[in-house]
Amino acid sequence: xRHLYSCPLRWSxxxxxxxxxxxxxxxxxxxxxxxxxxRLAPGDGSPSFTGGSVVARHEIDYVRQLxxxxxxxxxxxxxxxxxxxxxxxxxEVKDEETLYLRASTVVxxxxxxxxxxxxxxxxxxxxxxxxxxxxxxxxxxxxx
Numbered sequence: 227x228r229h230l231y232s233c234p235l236r237w238s239x240x241x242x243x244x245x246x247x248x249x250x251x252x253x254x255x256x257x258x259x260x261x262x263x264x265r266l267a268p269g270d271g272s273p274s275f276t277g278g279s280v281v282a283r284h285e286i287d288y289v290r291q292l293x294x295x296x297x298x299x300x301x302x303x304x305x306x307x308x309x310x311x312x313x314x315x316x317x318e319v320k321d322e323e324t325l326y327l328r329a330s331t332v333v334x335x336x337x338x339x340x341x342x343x344x345x346x347x348x349x350x351x352x353x354x355x356x357x358x359x360x361x362x363x364x365x366x367x368x369x370x
Contacts, residue, residue, distance in 0.1 A: 227357050229265065231258035232298040233319075245291040251327055252284065255317055258301040259331065262315070266353050275350060280343075282312060283332040292319070292326045299326065305357040306330065311345050313354055 233254050241247040246254075267275040292299060300320055307314035312334045319327040337344040346354070 228302045228304045228359075229258075229262045229357065231261045231301045231303070233257060233301050234298045235292070235294055235296075237294060240294050243291075245293050246326075248286075248288060251286065251288070251319065251329070254299075254301060254319060255284070255286075255329055255331060258303055258317065259315060259333070262303055266350075268349070268353065275353075277344070278336045278338045279333050280336045281331055282334045284329065285331075286327060286329040288327055290324055290326050297321075304359050305354050306359060308346065308351055308354050308358070311335065311343050313346065316359070 239246050239250045303317045306316045315331050317329045334343045
């Protein structure tokens with residue numbers, strides 16, 4: 227399963243060349259990732275996905291330039307890897323006709339009170355598995 231986020235474009239996102247600045251795409255990915263993580267929280271008093279997290283790594287492949295328009299751009303994201311203390315999220319920024327960017331982010335759950343990374347809980351892992359893509363499932367991308 228994939229998560230879909232509809233990201234509005236802002237005039238201030240453009241650079242002097244009239245397209246979305248490369249650094250702004252990182253903010254788009256962040257908006258999509260936060261939307262995704264908030265929707266994962268199961269509620270009902272569960273502590274899963276309620277703590278913090280930090281970004282350990284970004285990889286971005288810029289495919290085509292994106293120019294300002296009034297319609298939002300779609301960001302699809304899914305999980306490609308789950309380990310004991312991190313997850314990798316993949317993204318595609320696109321619309322119906324065009325792919326603008328592919329990216330991935332390694333996210334580490336973080337205990338800010340203890341000032342250190344924490345392990346992914348069994349409940350969190352079970353929820354994240356729903357968003358593993360088929361290729362990752364076949365490659366065994368879930369660390370035990």
